[in-house]
Amino acid sequence: MSETPDVHGHIDPKFERVRDELAAQLDSGNELGAAIAVDVDGELMVDVWGGFRDAARTLPWERDTIVNVWSTTKEVTALAVLMLADRGLVDLHAPVATYWPEFAQNGKDDIEVRHIMAHTSGVSGWDQPFELTDMYNWDTSVEHLARQAPWWEPGTASGYHAQNQGHLLGEIVRRVTGKHLTQFVADEIAGPLGVDLQIGAGPDDDARIAEVIPPPPLPIDIAALPTDSPMFKTFTGPVASAAAANTIEWRRADMGALNGHTNARALVRTMSVISRGGTVDGVQLLTEKTIDQIFDEQTRGDDLVLGVPLRWGIGFGLPEPATVPSLPDERICFWGGWGGSITVMFPLQKMTISYVMNKMAPGIIGSDRSEAYTRAILAAAG
Template structure:
């Protein structure tokens, strides 16, 4: 147990400043509940949590509390596809239609797997009418995506696949393995690694899931956007509803872009596969060759959906100082979730960092809180 009131778990002494930063954010009311973990080559040097898992602040955030991590889920989905690449079952440069023939409709026949992985496919959302509830129905969601045309020339620019990333890649996983994405993650990732991580959540887990506390409205005035722009079409196809994450239908769905339920400890264990050369405690997921492909830049520039400069590798963001100055411009890959959750992989240092929370911060990429924790962790790691 920590000697800081309200923060539990352990930190190696040089990382005590991380624990102090979490305590300060909780005391200031910036956090309601959160967890942070850091793994360095298999040594968990930070594993802390604190605060409350409900908005009323009556239920403590406990060691095994899990939370919807929004787009941090995309990291798990990308890892699933990369594992199939590793096994020779998927070619990143092959057309998606090689595995999912129906996808080759309406000008999508040349879209490659890597284009979806790097958010450059042009299929960054669903054509309206389409609702959040429609995302819960796998067959309906997939049929819509197979029918529609891309919203820009595939491969020419990134446009964040905010809500459909998991459906697009998940259908490739399903066609290749016969398993839905959530089952593949359970059987091939969470199970072998003993990680408390899943796409969606089971009824047995409902009592330990932290309540999502929605953020302030987006800074983007969606109504003022051109209706034919990828930004408008993505943010309205469908309109994201933060409170939906607190509902049972959301938890039971298979949405590899949005509804991963896990904690920081499990995320660093799973994603350390990238930082540690592909193998976690004897369980091999990737090779150095596949990890190198993650770091192969696919797109760089102002993202057509998020409207900020981004760099994309295969399945993960790469450092872009113009947008996230606190992530060093090095051999690093990362991504995060709406509200501020984040997992960052440092293969050179064999370090993996993760932060999750229930009180969502403004914005879409990172937050003031994730920056504060990242800076504290990096300062300690450099000592």
């Protein structure tokens, strides 16, 4: 397929098929605006973008466009906690209450940090009543989580902490460092690496943020679920709204599970710290020993919230061919966001890939588009 002027940036000739795939998705209308990046041992082999950042197709997606990446944000939050573990400030196997004493209420005294990192804590959402806008108030939302009881026996199974993982881990970060997650990421990750990455977004960035186009409804009849099931409680505590990501209130909040604002180039450089052994261009964030802990499998089986087979290490998903068939079952870690964004780390190849977009696809874990881009990248990489 020939190039289209709708795709911009640079690409190593070896990866030309990735540009072709993005062009095809843009031409078909499946994609509105998107960016893809591939880093191989510090060399940016792919850095392309195209399409539009608004539904009216009047504003082109530009080099510095950023977008809400939903749960791909969780990778950045996990990185923050791993950095604290690397520094000896957090023990991943210690009870959360070691750092956040109030969390021990209502039978949560034995829940460990790794349980939250691997979505096995039993605290996968907020007990009702709790509205989406309540997430924007840090103190209220974390106090609420500290009071409630787990919804299943911690450590026995995963139940995706869809909207609250950033609050749970962020409060640990705050208790240990004195900084909110937003500030920690700015000071300790984005600043040192020189990347365009934020939890939330500031007023100066509003004009360059891509408009989020909500997906079709989730293929789940929530009303038909048992009201005491983790799936029902998570999807209603609170009810998610894709359109909320376009509001100023959402952008200004500190939500490490949901509202990272960035682009593929920044994500691929940030998360390449895992693929490249902990150091990016002289900036060391992790050691190999800490990176190894990511791959310590915590759980494998049907997730109690998403209802599909998942395999969790500490802070990241590990390959599960039944759910993410494009990823080979080897030393790989990844996660993605509602609508299809994704970042994947391949330490054996020292390769990192990232894709972000604004037109959300159905489903929660990847999309047909992210699968197509991933397959094209892996085929090109050989």
